[in-house]
Amino acid sequence: MWSRLLYKFPMSLEKVRRDSIGSVFDQSEHLIQMDRFSYWTKVIVTILPTIIFGVFTVVFTLQQNDFFRKTREQDRFVADAHNKRLIFDNYIDVISNRLLSSEFRRNNSEHLLTIRAKTLTALRHLDAHYKSEIIIFLYENKLIRADVPEAERLNLDGADLTSVRFARSSNHRCVLPNLYLPGVVAFDIVFDSCRLMNSVFNEGTFNRSHFIGCSLGQTRFIDASLDNATFLDSDLDGVNFQGALLTNTKFMNAFVQNLILINTDMLGSNMNDSDIMVPATRKPNNILNTRFPNGSFSEIESKQLVTDGGAELEVCPEECLFNRNILFIFSVQLKMTFQVGAT
Numbered sequence: 001m002w003s004r005l006l007y008k009f010p011m012s013l014e015k016v017r018r019d020s021i022g023s024v025f026d027q028s029e030h031l032i033q034m035d036r037f038s039y040w041t042k043v044i045v046t047i048l049p050t051i052i053f054g055v056f057t058v059v060f061t062l063q064q065n066d067f068f069r070k071t072r073e074q075d076r077f078v079a080d081a082h083n084k085r086l087i088f089d090n091y092i093d094v095i096s097n098r099l100l101s102s103e104f105r106r107n108n109s110e111h112l113l114t115i116r117a118k119t120l121t122a123l124r125h126l127d128a129h130y131k132s133e134i135i136i137f138l139y140e141n142k143l144i145r146a147d148v149p150e151a152e153r154l155n156l157d158g159a160d161l162t163s164v165r166f167a168r169s170s171n172h173r174c175v176l177p178n179l180y181l182p183g184v185v186a187f188d189i190v191f192d193s194c195r196l197m198n199s200v201f202n203e204g205t206f207n208r209s210h211f212i213g214c215s216l217g218q219t220r221f222i223d224a225s226l227d228n229a230t231f232l233d234s235d236l237d238g239v240n241f242q243g244a245l246l247t248n249t250k251f252m253n254a255f256v257q258n259l260i261l262i263n264t265d266m267l268g269s270n271m272n273d274s275d276i277m278v279p280a281t282r283k284p285n286n287i288l289n290t291r292f293p294n295g296s297f298s299e300i301e302s303k304q305l306v307t308d309g310g311a312e313l314e315v316c317p318e319e320c321l322f323n324r325n326i327l328f329i330f331s332v333q334l335k336m337t338f339q340v341g342a343t
Contacts, residue, residue: 088130091122092137099141106143106152115143120159128163135161139176146200147178157183157203168193237283251275258283261298264290 095115098104104111119138123131138144143154161184168174174194182202186209193213202222206229214234223243231254240260248268256275271293278284290298 084126084130087122087125088133091118091134094118095137095141107149109151112143112152112154115154116156119154119156123159123161128165131161131164132166135164135166135181136172136176139179144180145178146180146198153180155183156181159184161186161189163188165190166192166194246271256282257285259285261285261287261290263288266293267291267295269293 095118098111098115106112119134122134126134135144138154138156142148142152144156145153159181161181164186166174166176167190174192177195177197177199179196179199182200182204184201184204186204186206188208188210189206190210191212191214192210194211195215196211196219197215197217199216199219201224202220203224204221205225206221207225207227209226209229210232211230211234212232214231216231216234216236216239218238218240220240221244222240224241225245226241226249227245228248228250229246230250230252232250232252233254235255236251236257236259237255238258238260241264242260242262244264246264246266246269249266249271251269251271254275256271257278261276276285276287276292287298289300292298
């Protein structure tokens with residue numbers, strides 16, 4: 001028995017030792033974990049206010065920058081609007097004083113040239129609303145009317161009237177017959193319920209323009225560009241589209257008769273056959289050298305395709321004329337030689 005006890009005693013001691021060591025190790029590990037948790041807790045508690053303050057600072061700075069940006073944009077918008085108003089008011093004052101001056105002569109080309117320069121300059125710096133006001137001002141002062149002598153008309157060729165809108169309202173009837181605007185650049189211009197009979201828009205650019213409920217009788221669009229334009233509920237009696245570009249132009253519920261369609265390109269427009277070849281109850285259209293909406297061509301007359309403007313004389317008037325005279329004399333002499341030889 002004692003021998004058995006003596007045999008088990010060392011084993012018991014070893015087990016107690018191992019259990020003690022394990023317990024100490026577990027306690028140490030637990031303490032280490034507790035220390036780590038305590039350490040990171042202190043770290044987080046220490047840096048958390050800094051993080052919160054940093055986030056707040058960033059958010060506040062972004063909001064402040066956005067506020068300042070919007071404020072600057074608003075100030076810039078107000079300043080720009082004020083500047084445009086000053087330009088418009090100054091233009092009206094200067095031109096009015098010039099028109100009322102006893103020295104002003106409507107048929108004086110230099111006087112009109114000065115007004116043209118000031119008008120084009122003002123139009124470049126103004127938006128669509130002020131541009132329409134300037135056009136109406138000039139029209140009412142009979143400077144851009146086709147029914148006054150040509151020498152008294154103000155030429156606004158090249159003027160930018162993009163997106164300008166003329167519409168009938170309680171303040172403006174939009175009665176503008178004989179409006180004279182040849183050569184203007186008028187993308188997206190709108191005429192709404194306006195009377196424009198006998199107006200002149202020759203050689204102008206009216207792409208994507210809209211003529212809504214307008215009276216356009218006898219108006220001239222000679223050599224004008226009307227690509228993707230729209231004529232809605234408008235009277236087109238006798239409109240002159242000679243040499244005009246009517247590609248993809250829309251004619252919607254428009255009264256069409258007596259049109260001049262000479263050298264006109266109508267490719268892609270929606271004008272139907274009954275409008276092109278009008279019935280006997282309406283005045284026929286004048287059609288020559290015209291490309292129809294489907295790509296086919298009307299009757300072709302070659303002498304109407306190119307107008308002889310004597311360009312060769314403008315390029316070299318003296319030399320070309322001299323050479324042509326030599327060729328003529330030489331051909332006459334050669335012809336006489338053949339005639340003599342034949343006899």
